[in-house]
Amino acid sequence: MNTDLKKLITEALSDQSSLFGDELLTPLKVDIPVEKVAESAPVFNFFNKEKTKLPESEFNENWTSASSLEQLDKMINSCKKCALGEARNKFVFGVGNPKADILVIGEGPGADEDAKGEPFVGRAGKLLDDILDAIDFSRKKDVYIANIVKCRPPNNRNPLPAEVKECFPYLMKQIEIIQPKMILCLGLVAANNLLENKMSLTKMRGQFFDWNNIKVMVTYHPAALLRNPNWKRGCWEDVKLFRKYYDENVAGKV
Numbered sequence: 001m002n003t004d005l006k007k008l009i010t011e012a013l014s015d016q017s018s019l020f021g022d023e024l025l026t027p028l029k030v031d032i033p034v035e036k037v038a039e040s041a042p043v044f045n046f047f048n049k050e051k052t053k054l055p056e057s058e059f060n061e062n063w064t065s066a067s068s069l070e071q072l073d074k075m076i077n078s079c080k081k082c083a084l085g086e087a088r089n090k091f092v093f094g095v096g097n098p099k100a101d102i103l104v105i106g107e108g109p110g111a112d113e114d115a116k117g118e119p120f121v122g123r124a125g126k127l128l129d130d131i132l133d134a135i136d137f138s139r140k141k142d143v144y145i146a147n148i149v150k151c152r153p154p155n156n157r158n159p160l161p162a163e164v165k166e167c168f169p170y171l172m173k174q175i176e177i178i179q180p181k182m183i184l185c186l187g188l189v190a191a192n193n194l195l196e197n198k199m200s201l202t203k204m205r206g207q208f209f210d211w212n213n214i215k216v217m218v219t220y221h222p223a224a225l226l227r228n229p230n231w232k233r234g235c236w237e238d239v240k241l242f243r244k245y246y247d248e249n250v251a252g253k254v
């Protein structure tokens with residue numbers, strides 16, 4: 001199969017997955033315990049590298065005691081708790097205002113993010129900036145941006161449950177430090193993992209979820225919008241609603 005066709009098919013499947021998640025496959029789905037996935041996950045074959053154990057001093061096991069994002073970053077940025085850590089170029093902690101009312105969550109770093117060490121750069125990052133601009137939020141001033149996993153999954157595949165299980169506590173700690181009032185989840189992986197559900201993107205969009213006293217909205221991932229520009233209208237409706245809720249319930253309130 002030629003490379004272009006393979007890329008098109010992969011992107012089309014990824015878009016279907018972005019929208020419908022497990023629903024398209026529901027009759028075939030078998031629940032596998034996380035431990036079993038960890039044992040059998042094919043990801044470990046991608047890297048073909050010897051697993052190197054870090055000296056204890058490089059990773060601070062007391063990271064749960066971090067009181068600032070800067071401190072947390074320093075304590076965990078040598079993490080290699082899952083196989084993604086072995087293959088990354090750069091650990092991608094997060095970016096933005098550490099005191100922001102709004103947290104934007106994506107799924108994981110792509111190639112550009114892995115090279116730069118910052119979430120949402122490249123074309124998808126530019127589109128995210130444009131989306132935020134359109135509702136009068138700036139990346140540096142008004143939001144903090146982080147991902148479900150901090151290291152790049154190979155070939156931009158979704159992070160495996162075992163990888164999410166290892167990495168998700170770091171995001172929880174970031175949320176504890178930032179204390180956002182609202183969260184915007186970009187794409188199905190971010191939404192399903194944060195909200196701990198298996199709903200499709202289609203079903204989650206256009207409404208707010210209550211999560212630990214934080215309002216959560218779900219919309220398309222910018223990378224999916226680049227492939228399917230006709231979804232931009234739906235994203236625009238979502239973020240307009242998000243901004244409206246912010247103006248009416250968060251802005252100017254202590």
Ligand code: SF4
Pocket residue numbers: 079080081082083084085086149150151163166167
């Ligand atoms: S993805 Fe998360 S858990 Fe895995 S190595 Fe990177 S930082 Fe550690």
